[in-house]
Amino acid sequence: xxxxxxxxxxxxxxxxxxxxxxxxxxxxxxxxxxxxxxxxxxxxxxxxxxxxxxxxxxxxxxxxxxxxxxxxxxxxxxxxxxxxxxxxxxxxxxxxxxxxxxxxxxxxxxxxxxxxxxxxxxxxxxxxxxxxxxxxxxxxxxxxxxxxxxxxxxxxxxxxxxxxxxxxxxxxxxxxxxxxxxxxxxxxxxxx
Amino acid sequence: xxxxxxxxxxxxxxxxxxxxxxxxxxxxxxxxxxxxxxxxxxxxxxxxxxxxxxxxxxxxxxxxxxxxxxxxxxxxxxxxxxxxxxxxxxxxxxxxxxxxxxxxxxxxxxxxxxxxxxxxxxxxxxxxxxxxxxxxxxxxxxxxxxxxxxxxxxxxxxxxxxxxxxxxxxxxxxxxxxxxxxxxxxxxxxxx
Numbered sequence: 001x002x003x004x005x006x007x008x009x010x011x012x013x014x015x016x017x018x019x020x021x022x023x024x025x026x027x028x029x030x031x032x033x034x035x036x037x038x039x040x041x042x043x044x045x046x047x048x049x050x051x052x053x054x055x056x057x058x059x060x061x062x063x064x065x066x067x068x069x070x071x072x073x074x075x076x077x078x079x080x081x082x083x084x085x086x087x088x089x090x091x092x093x094x095x096x097x098x099x100x101x102x103x104x105x106x107x108x109x110x111x112x113x114x115x116x117x118x119x120x121x122x123x124x125x126x127x128x129x130x131x132x133x134x135x136x137x138x139x140x141x142x143x144x145x146x147x148x149x150x151x152x153x154x155x156x157x158x159x160x161x162x163x164x165x166x167x168x169x170x171x172x173x174x175x176x177x178x179x180x181x182x183x184x185x186x187x188x189x190x191x192x
Numbered sequence: 193x194x195x196x197x198x199x200x201x202x203x204x205x206x207x208x209x210x211x212x213x214x215x216x217x218x219x220x221x222x223x224x225x226x227x228x229x230x231x232x233x234x235x236x237x238x239x240x241x242x243x244x245x246x247x248x249x250x251x252x253x254x255x256x257x258x259x260x261x262x263x264x265x266x267x268x269x270x271x272x273x274x275x276x277x278x279x280x281x282x283x284x285x286x287x288x289x290x291x292x293x294x295x296x297x298x299x300x301x302x303x304x305x306x307x308x309x310x311x312x313x314x315x316x317x318x319x320x321x322x323x324x325x326x327x328x329x330x331x332x333x334x335x336x337x338x339x340x341x342x343x344x345x346x347x348x349x350x351x352x353x354x355x356x357x358x359x360x361x362x363x364x365x366x367x368x369x370x371x372x373x374x375x376x377x378x379x380x381x382x383x384x
Contacts, residue, residue, distance in 0.1 A: 022222050
């Protein structure tokens with residue numbers, strides 16, 4: 001029992017620390033435009049994207065692994081903060097690695113290693129699961145921007161070309177059907 | 193292609209509608225006490241609870257199915273609102289069923305049926321996966337309350353006995369190890 005309690009002390013310390021992700025504010029505004037999205041609710045929204053868009057994933061993608069990655073993918077932002085896709089990113093990768101060491105390090109060693117491996121796989125974006133997860137992470141914000149009338153595109157004074165290079169390329173790589181659907185909507189927005 | 197686009201029109205309408213869950217405010221405050229939790233970030237937090245506490249689930253529980261349920265479990269609150277566990281609940285089940293019809297009904301028929309079946313299973317709380325999912329849904333708020341100094345217990349003037357009946361019973365049913373860990377902490381809080 002005391003073994004069990006020490007194990008749960010560690011897991012619960014991690015889960016309460018993770019609660020801070022609800023206070024990390026992203027560049028994107030929610031679909032109604034009323035306020036900026038926080039990273040915890042963004043992470044939930046992405047898991048729902050994965051579940052809902054699973055039929056449009058490439059063959060061999062395991063949606064449950066994609067969902068696990070998406071649950072964990074932004075926990076490092078508790079320490080490293082959000083990096084707006086249209087903002088600066090100097091030193092971000094190093095900061096995030098340090099954050100991953102600390103945050104996953106709160107867990108029992110076997111689970112820390114399991115979560116870290118999933119996060120590393122996501123970051124490397126080389127496996128089919130990680131490539132699809134990354135595509136969804138790029139696909140969600142433009143859909144919020146289209147819903148709220150411009151959002152981070154307007155705030156960052158972004159051109160259509162920049163959206164196509166920084167966002168479109170990664171969506172098209174992992175989810176070409178989603179990009180085919182989104183691309184004309186982006187064109188129509190910037191043609192207003 | 194136009195088949196694909198009609199399919200994606202439906203899935204994306206659902207995903208943008210789902211964004212409204214970020215504006216449903218719960219009785220519970222976040223761990224830092226600074227503001228009330230919204231249902232979208234609560235749903236994410238629960239998926240992380242499932243992933244992290246998986247080693248404490250009963251034999252036969254499939255964590256990836258639990259996670260899918262938890263992603264979907266509160267979507268009905270977009271229409272039906274949150275029901276504080278210590279508040280009134282008149283007519284809530286009927287409202288939620290109507291909400292489920294409308295919200296899952298935005299999806300292509302096969303996926304609507306799949307999501308609805310998962311939500312019905314969660315609500316019924318009869319399968320091992322649903323019982324564990326329900327336990328986590330009850331286990332998270334007291335941990336936030338303990339972190340923020342009382343939270344919804346203080347707001348609703350709740351006694352220790354009420355917590356043990358309304359929350360403890362369901363946690364103990366699906367996750368006895370979690371209840372063993374939490375129960376003395378609740379006793380210590382109410383003994384202050």
